[in-house]
Amino acid sequence: xxxxxxxxxxxxxxxxxxxxxxxxxxxxxxxxxxxxxxxxxxxxxxxxxxxxxxxxxxxxxxxxxxxxxxxxxxxxxxxxxxxxxxxxxxxxxxxxxxxxxxxxxxxxxxxxxxxxxxxxxxxxxxxxxxxxxxxxxxxxxxxxxxxxxxxxxxxxxxxxxxxxxxxxxxxxxxxxxxxxxxxxxxxxxxxxxxxxxxxxxxxxxxxxxxxxxxxxxxxxxxxxxxxxxxxxxxxxxxxxxxxxxxxxxxxxxxxxxxxxxxxxxxxxxxxxxxxxxxxxxxxxx
Amino acid sequence: xxxxxxxxxxxxxxxxxxxxxxxxxxxxxxxxxxxxxxxxxxxxxxxxxxxxxxxxxxxxxxxxxxxxxxxxxxxxxxxxxxxxxxxxxxxxxxxxxxxxxxxxxxxxxxxxxxxxxxxxxxxxxxxxxxxxxxxxxxxxxxxxxxxxxxxxxxxxxxxxxxxxxxxxxxxxxxxxxxxxxxxxxxxxxxxxxxxxxxxxxxxxxxxxxxxxxxxxxxxxxxxxxxxxxxxxxxxxxxxxxxxxxxxxxxxxxxxxxxxxxxxxxxxxxxxxxxxxxxxxxxxxxxxxxxxxxxxxxxxxx
Numbered sequence: 001x002x003x004x005x006x007x008x009x010x011x012x013x014x015x016x017x018x019x020x021x022x023x024x025x026x027x028x029x030x031x032x033x034x035x036x037x038x039x040x041x042x043x044x045x046x047x048x049x050x051x052x053x054x055x056x057x058x059x060x061x062x063x064x065x066x067x068x069x070x071x072x073x074x075x076x077x078x079x080x081x082x083x084x085x086x087x088x089x090x091x092x093x094x095x096x097x098x099x100x101x102x103x104x105x106x107x108x109x110x111x112x113x114x115x116x117x118x119x120x121x122x123x124x125x126x127x128x129x130x131x132x133x134x135x136x137x138x139x140x141x142x143x144x145x146x147x148x149x150x151x152x153x154x155x156x157x158x159x160x161x162x163x164x165x166x167x168x169x170x171x172x173x174x175x176x177x178x179x180x181x182x183x184x185x186x187x188x189x190x191x192x193x194x195x196x197x198x199x200x201x202x203x204x205x206x207x208x209x210x211x212x213x214x215x216x217x218x219x220x221x222x223x224x225x226x227x228x229x230x231x232x233x234x235x236x237x238x239x240x241x242x243x244x245x246x247x248x249x250x251x252x253x254x255x256x257x258x259x260x261x262x263x264x265x266x267x268x269x270x271x272x273x274x275x276x277x278x279x280x281x282x283x284x285x
Numbered sequence: 286x287x288x289x290x291x292x293x294x295x296x297x298x299x300x301x302x303x304x305x306x307x308x309x310x311x312x313x314x315x316x317x318x319x320x321x322x323x324x325x326x327x328x329x330x331x332x333x334x335x336x337x338x339x340x341x342x343x344x345x346x347x348x349x350x351x352x353x354x355x356x357x358x359x360x361x362x363x364x365x366x367x368x369x370x371x372x373x374x375x376x377x378x379x380x381x382x383x384x385x386x387x388x389x390x391x392x393x394x395x396x397x398x399x400x401x402x403x404x405x406x407x408x409x410x411x412x413x414x415x416x417x418x419x420x421x422x423x424x425x426x427x428x429x430x431x432x433x434x435x436x437x438x439x440x441x442x443x444x445x446x447x448x449x450x451x452x453x454x455x456x457x458x459x460x461x462x463x464x465x466x467x468x469x470x471x472x473x474x475x476x477x478x479x480x481x482x483x484x485x486x487x488x489x490x491x492x493x494x495x496x497x498x499x500x501x502x503x504x505x506x507x508x509x510x511x512x513x514x515x516x517x518x519x520x521x522x523x524x525x526x527x528x529x530x531x532x533x534x535x536x537x538x539x540x541x542x543x544x545x546x547x548x549x550x551x552x553x554x555x556x557x558x559x560x561x562x563x564x565x566x567x568x569x570x571x572x573x574x575x576x577x578x579x580x581x582x583x584x585x586x
Contacts, residue, residue, distance in 0.1 A: 092336065093391040094336070101564065102561045106561030109558035219514070270397070
């Protein structure tokens with residue numbers, strides 16, 4: 001096993017980590033603000049992929065389709081929050097989980113009704129690869145890494161430099177004081193949900209050049225997003241970024257050294273964190 | 286209360302007559318409902334009584350079913366050994382997952398149970414030599430004709446349901462409900478909440494394992510579909526429909542769920558869509574489930 005192979009595998013790991021990061025950031029952000037864990041986040045990811053697919057068929061422009069797809073998903077997310085989830089903010093946790101789980105079933109079948117059950121591919125995009133460490137790296141892996149970093153920067157800017165970000169942070173830290181200072185929780189919760197759904201939709205669209213869209217595709221990613229957010233600390237955006245990187249790298253290097261146990265590796269990492277630091281790497285007690 | 290018990294005894298009696306009709310389909314459906322009732326009642330120990338939502342009970346169900354199938358078919362051990370080992374495996378899994386997940390908040394519990402059950406699903410799919418991968422394991426023995434197996438299973442299920450009933454009505458059950466309502470208070474009164482929740486988890490997981498073993502013998506095959514998370518969702522939905530706050534709620538919900546599934550899937554492919562609408566409306570409007578509606582409008586206690 002030479003160093004080049006390891007370095008190459010590392011880059012691939014970072015690329016898949018960026019997909020985990022984009023999806024998990026939306027999940028953990030929404031949770032941090034609204035305290036609702038959205039099971040349907042994976043379904044939004046799936047919807048993002050399908051809408052991107054359809055917009056691509058209309059416009060033949062991937063970037064435009066990606067953006068439009070994510071916007072539609074954001075609107076659907078906001079609709080779900082206003083119409084359904086906002087009605088149950090005060091209820092015990094299990095009811096929130098079950099409600100959003102019901103949405104998963106609904107959206108899975110809606111996708112089957114509108115797009116069919118057969119997995120759908122987008123016409124090949126970003127064909128070509130570049131030579132890295134003597135191996136051919138698909139050029140899209142690099143774009144994915146850039147997209148992940150860009151989203152991290154945008155999130156940082158939004159939360160620390162804009163009024164909306166400050167208000168969001170205020171209502172996250174202390175909802176009562178924030179409301180007493182005249183902030184509108186309904187608006188903030190709805191926009192937070194909208195933004196989280198936007199990120200899920202974006203993740204789904206970004207997955208398209210790698211593989212096909214299929215009903216139930218959200219199920220794999222939501223479990224990874226759960227693992228990432230628990231390891232990073234529920235509600236912590238920084239934690240999601242770090243733990244997505246950890247999981248992506250563990251997986252890609254694991255495939256190199258211990259291929260027979262690759263599927264168990266993320267769960268072993270999860271167990272280790274739960275035993276040593278149950279609140280997650282960046283979580284608060 | 287008297288009417289309820291009478292209705293219950295009558296229903297159990299009627300279901301005992303089913304094998305006599307010699308209708309294989311009806312017998313199979315009825316026993317399937319019985320087994321899933323045990324599954325849902327065992328699940329509700331952790332959900333309704335302890336206030337924790339598990340999305341990974343398929344791990345205990347299929348864990349026990351797979352251990353039984355592997356021992357009885359692949360290793361050719363006698364069936365009773367497989368049966369007991371399967372249930373023991375479910376108990377061991379519940380201790381492991383409980384230990385990892387119960388220390389923290391309820392949300393973690395749902396996420397972690399789901400994650401570990403999906404790890405088991407992944408292993409089952411990949412480890413073809415032992416689990417048969419996607420094909421599963423066929424030819425699980427029953428040890429007796431289906432006619433007697435029906436009565437054997439119902440007897441075991443009734444016994445298990447009775448033990449669970451005694452458990453949730455015991456002091457431990459009371460403390461569990463106390464933790465559900467106000468964890469801090471129970472802690473102040475000197476009880477280790479982790480310990481009691483672990484008890485609940487073990488009871489819930491072990492009896493789920495009994496249901497899983499019976500299922501493997503009834504079906505005579507074990508496939509990865511019973512370790513998939515959609516199978517974990519089954520008791521969640523059934524309990525929600527029936528009502529988590531009463532002991533028999535999950536049983537009522539299971540009967541409704543299985544029969545509705547049997548009928549609806551004959552007419553439409555989109556059973557999940559209907560299920561989704563049912564779940565959303567139950568959470569929004571009928572959180573007590575069917576039993577809750579009964580209590581509110583019919584019996585007016």
